[in-house]
Amino acid sequence: MTLLSNLTPIIAKSQKRVGRGIGSGKGGHTTGRGQKGDKARGKTKATFEGSKVKKSWIKRLPFLRGKHRVLPQKDGLVVINLVAVNRLSPKTIVEPAVYKAKYLKILGQGNITSPYHFRDVIVTATVRTKIETAGGKID
Secondary structure: OOOHHHOOOOOOOOOOOOOOOHHHOOOOOOOOOOOOOHHHHOOOOOOOOOOOOOOOHHHHOOOOOOHHHOOOOOOOEEEEEHHHHHOOOOOOEEOHHHHOOOEEEEEOOOOOOOOOEEOOOEEOHHHHHHHHHHOOEEO
């Protein structure tokens, strides 16, 4: 059996009770919302920008909308340039496992300096010619 003399008060920071009079610490009757209007009454839409905006944000979006705008992305695709390949040592076999990816695509920015060996990579036509002129090979 617990006695009232044994009880200790629970010390916890209570949440501020906004809008409960002048002693609540938030300005009394307006409770920090300002005076009048939709924002004070809590009826504002998420898309509301005010009445003096020339065009709403929906009308400012591009006209081509929908699923056809989204480009298909391969999951686990890593795209690098030849500049990044030059940082590797010439003895490494360049493959997706080197970059911890499922697919590896190599683009042609920069030049290749050493004959590298490429395996299971996607290359563009310009990259293919640059690799073959440097003495490398693609499997």
